[in-house]
Amino acid sequence: xxxxxRLSINSETIKQWSLEELVAGCVDAGVPGIAPWREPxxxxxxxxxxxxxxxxxxxxxxxxxxxxxxxxEPAERKQALDDNRRAIDEAAELNSxxxxxxxxxxxxxxxxxxxxxxxxxxxELAPYAGERRVTLAIEPLHPMFCSxxxxxxxxxxxxxxxxxxxxxxxxxxxxxxHCWWEPDLDDQxxxxxxxxxxALFQVxxxxxxxxxxxxxxxxxxxxxxxxxxxxxxxxxxxxYQGPVEVEIFNADLRKRNGAEVLAEVIRRYRDHLV
Amino acid sequence: xxxxxRLSINSETIKQWSLEELVAGCVDAGVPGIAPWREPxxxxxxxxxxxxxxxxxxxxxxxxxxxxxxxxEPAERKQALDDNRRAIDEAAELNSxxxxxxxxxxxxxxxxxxxxxxxxxxxELAPYAGERRVTLAIEPLHPMFCSxxxxxxxxxxxxxxxxxxxxxxxxxxxxxxHCWWEPDLDDQxxxxxxxxxxALFQVxxxxxxxxxxxxxxxxxxxxxxxxxxxxxxxxxxxxYQGPVEVEIFNADLRKRNGAEVLAEVIRRYRDHLV
Numbered sequence: 001x002x003x004x005x006r007l008s009i010n011s012e013t014i015k016q017w018s019l020e021e022l023v024a025g026c027v028d029a030g031v032p033g034i035a036p037w038r039e040p041x042x043x044x045x046x047x048x049x050x051x052x053x054x055x056x057x058x059x060x061x062x063x064x065x066x067x068x069x070x071x072x073e074p075a076e077r078k079q080a081l082d083d084n085r086r087a088i089d090e091a092a093e094l095n096s097x098x099x100x101x102x103x104x105x106x107x108x109x110x111x112x113x114x115x116x117x118x119x120x121x122x123x124e125l126a127p128y129a130g131e132r133r134v135t136l137a138i139e140p141l142h143p144m145f146c147s148x149x150x151x152x153x154x155x156x157x158x159x160x161x162x163x164x165x166x167x168x169x170x171x172x173x174x175x176x177x178h179c180w181w182e183p184d185l186d187d188q189x190x191x192x193x194x195x196x197x198x199a200l201f202q203v204x205x206x207x208x209x210x211x212x213x214x215x216x217x218x219x220x221x222x223x224x225x226x227x228x229x230x231x232x233x234x235x236x237x238x239x240y241q242g243p244v245e246v247e248i249f250n251a252d253l254r255k256r257n258g259a260e261v262l263a264e265v266i267r268r269y270r271d272h273l274v
Numbered sequence: 275x276x277x278x279x280r281l282s283i284n285s286e287t288i289k290q291w292s293l294e295e296l297v298a299g300c301v302d303a304g305v306p307g308i309a310p311w312r313e314p315x316x317x318x319x320x321x322x323x324x325x326x327x328x329x330x331x332x333x334x335x336x337x338x339x340x341x342x343x344x345x346x347e348p349a350e351r352k353q354a355l356d357d358n359r360r361a362i363d364e365a366a367e368l369n370s371x372x373x374x375x376x377x378x379x380x381x382x383x384x385x386x387x388x389x390x391x392x393x394x395x396x397x398e399l400a401p402y403a404g405e406r407r408v409t410l411a412i413e414p415l416h417p418m419f420c421s422x423x424x425x426x427x428x429x430x431x432x433x434x435x436x437x438x439x440x441x442x443x444x445x446x447x448x449x450x451x452h453c454w455w456e457p458d459l460d461d462q463x464x465x466x467x468x469x470x471x472x473a474l475f476q477v478x479x480x481x482x483x484x485x486x487x488x489x490x491x492x493x494x495x496x497x498x499x500x501x502x503x504x505x506x507x508x509x510x511x512x513x514y515q516g517p518v519e520v521e522i523f524n525a526d527l528r529k530r531n532g533a534e535v536l537a538e539v540i541r542r543y544r545d546h547l548v
Contacts, residue, residue, distance in 0.1 A: 109501045111455070144418040146455035147499040148482045157457040181385070181420035183431040208422045212486040225421040227383045 003274045004266065008033030008061040010202070010247035011040050013265065017258040019044040023056045025262050033061040033243050038087060041094065050094050060096040061243040062137065062200050063087065068104035069121035070114040070151060077117070080104075084125050092132040098199050099129065100137050100173055105148040114151045119161055122170060130169040137199035138162055139173035142181075144214055155179050155188040162197055171199025174235055175247065177218050180206055180226040186234060193238020201235050203228060203273065204248045216251040221268035228272045244273060277548045278540065282307025282335040284476070284521035285314050287539065291532040293318040297330045299536050307335040307517050312364060324368050334370040335517040336411065336474050337361065342378035343395035344388040344425060351391070354378075358399050366406040372473050373403065374411050374447055379422040388425045393435055396444060404443040411473035412436055413447035416455075418488055429453050429462040436471055445473025448509055449521065451492050454480055454500040460508060467512020475509050477502060477547065478522045490525040495542035502546045518547060 009031055011022055019040040026034055034053065041049045041063070053060055066087040069080040084101075091099040103118045122136065129136045138158040141150035152158055155172060162170040172192055179185060192198050205219030205226045221228060232244065246265050253261050283305055285296055293314040300308055308327065315323045315337070327334055340361035343354040358375075365373040377392045396410065403410045412432040415424035426432050429446060436444040446466055453459060466472050479493030479500045495502060506518065520539050527535050 106499050109499050111499070111501070115457075142418065143416060143455040144484065144488070147480055153455050154457055181417040181427050183389075183428055206421055209487040210418065210484065213483040214418070214488065225380050225383050225385070227385070 003270060004030055005032060006242070006244045007031050007266070007269055008035050008059070008243040008245040009262065009265065010035040010064065010245050011037050012064070013246055013248045013253065014258045014261050015254050019049055020052065021258060023052055023058060025259055026058060027056050028259075029262050029266060031262070031266070033059045033245070035062045035064060035245050035247070036060065036094070037064045038090060041090065046090055046093055053094065059243075060094045061245050062098040062100050063091040063094055063096040065100040065102050065139075066136070067101040067150075070104035070106065070117050072107070072113065072117070081121060081124055084121070085128055088125065088129045088132055088134050091134045096134065098135050098137045098171075100139050100200065102139050102141060103150045103152045105146065105151060111146070111151060118152060122161060122165065126165045126169040130166065135168060135199045136170045137173045138170065139175060140178055142178040154182055155192060156184070159188065159192055159195075159197060167196045171197045173200045173202060174198055175202035175204070176226050176228060176231050177202075177204035177206060180231065185231070189231070189234045190238050193235065193240050196239070198235065198238065198240040198242070200245060201232070201240060201242060202245045202247045203232070204246070211251065216249050218248045218250050220248060220250065220253065220264065221246065222272040232273050244269070277544060278304055279306060280516070280518045281305050281540070281543055282309050282333070282517040282519040283536065283539065284309040284338065284519050285311050286338070287520055287522045287527065288532045288535050289528050293323055294326065295532060297326055297332060299533055300332060301330050302533075303536050303540060305536070305540065307333045307519070309336045309338060309519050309521070310334065310368070311338045312361060315364065315368065320364055320367055327368065333517075334368045335519050336372040336374050337365040337368055337370040338521075339374040339376050339413075340410070341375040341424075344378035344380065344391050346381070346387065346391070355395060355398055358395070359402055362399065362403045362406055362408050365408045370408065372409050372411045372445075374413050374474065376413050376415060377424045377426045379420065379425060385420070385425060392426060396435060396439065400439045400443040404440065409442060409473045410444045411447045412444065413449060414452055416452040428456055429466060430458070433462065433466055433469075433471060441470045445471045447474045447476055448472055449476035449478070450500050450502060450505050451476075451478040451480060454505065459505070463505070463508045464512050467509065467514050470513065472509065472512065472514040472516070474519060475506070475514060475516060476519045476521045477506070478520070485525065490523050492523045494522060494524065494527065494538065495520065496546040506547050518543070
């Protein structure tokens with residue numbers, strides 16, 4: 001199974017599985033990494049989850065997710081920052097090197113204001129994360145999520161946000177689903193990699209038609225239009241040597257048997273990414 | 275009605291209306307411009323449509339649309355280019371200064387190849403358009419349409435495609451729905467305007483949740499997150515003095531009484547754009 005050594009499974013890909021099932025399934029299948037979301041960790045219990053994963057011999061590649069700190073109202077903003085500090089603590093306890101950050105969207109029409117507040121939030125959180133040896137990984141989401149989920153939309157924008165901070169504190173997530181269309185993708189990956197700013201590489205494919213709400217429309221690897229292998233090669237060539245995390249939000253995958261989905265992900269990973 | 279002098283209504287906004295109804299409705303409401311799609315023009319008859327619009331005292335601000343020339347296969351490609359030449363002829367006959375171009379999407383995973391073929395197609399069509407005094411207006415569509423509709427995704431990318439040609443031959447459409455999220459929007463509008471490359475300004479608002487297939491999810495002016503007035507002011511400040519074309523693809527608007535929709539569009543235009 002040597003070609004699976006960089007593979008990690010994000011818990012949203014097989015959301016029908018509990019954390020215990022995900023851990024057992026990955027051990028069975030020879031997958032060395034998992035990326036849990038905070039919810040299944042909380043359900044299972046944080047300290048218990050850390051032990052479970054450690055005892056299974058698995059690596060946590062990232063914790064998903066922090067962020068959602070674009071609120072303008074001070075009390076709401078404070079609440080968001082406090083929650084992010086908790087998320088950083090959780091990442092540290094899970095021995096996760098990375099906390100993924102999705103910035104949050106807009107309540108109004110002030111996109112520039114919201115983007116400015118993202119930079120401010122990073123300045124508050126970066127030192128706290130650094131002390132706990134957790135890298136904050138800014139994830140630019142596809143621009144179709146700009147109003148309701150994430151005002152950070154491109155790799156360049158994420159890089160510009162990360163740059164003022166030490167790279168151990170703030171990096172960027174390259175997720176093929178979100179960035180595959182970017183006209184300057186090659187250049188941005190090369191730049192990010194050369195600067196040591198790729199904190200995480202996530203993969204999913206792009207398929208159409210998008211479903212209502214667009215959230216659960218990501219494609220299984222190989223089902224869509226993303227040149228996955230090319231992008232992986234670029235990411236590797238830029239200097240990144242970290243995990244390849246499969247994060248597919250797909251309503252149909254969640255209706256199937258978890259072990260079957262995992263086996264399919266592994267086959268597709270070998271066919272399209274290795 | 276002096277503040278409507280730059281307003282134009284795209285036929286897709288009130289698709290329930292025939293071309294005749296659109297012309298009569300705009301005359302009644304004091305709207306000076308229309309932007310028909312090719313289909314209603316063909317249904318009514320091209321020469322007849324040109325007379326109808328001219329006799330009504332209306333201006334055609336653009337013809338929608340050409341493009342869809344990303345096919346790799348030579349016969350398919352030739353067919354697409356021939357169809358674009360016909361679209362240019364139609365624009366000329368309608369006295370439309372602009373033919374809107376939506377590039378087409380991908381059959382495969384070769385995004386770079388498809389983008390290269392867009393540049394090639396422009397090189398074939400630009401002189402033909404120039405001879406007929408029609409400006410080809412490259413419309414970058416929102417990246418959520420990259421695979422199935424348009425591999426041109428940003429204003430900068432469109433500008434780069436337009437730049438090799440005289441500005442009378444090839445320009446760019448700035449459509450608020452497609453570009454509102456762009457991190458460098460201000461700079462790109464300023465650059466395009468200064469270079470005389472804004473061939474057309476279209477407006478619609480961004481609302482969520484997006485419907486299945488996402489095509490018919492554009493928002494009525496003022497219903498969403500786009501700072502419409504700010505963007506209009508930027509576009510004007512960049513030197514653009516042309517029409518403000520309202521192009522809203524929205525399933526609900528199409529179910530209502532056409533005259534009511536037009537009256538609402540005019541109110542919203544005054545409230546959010548003038």
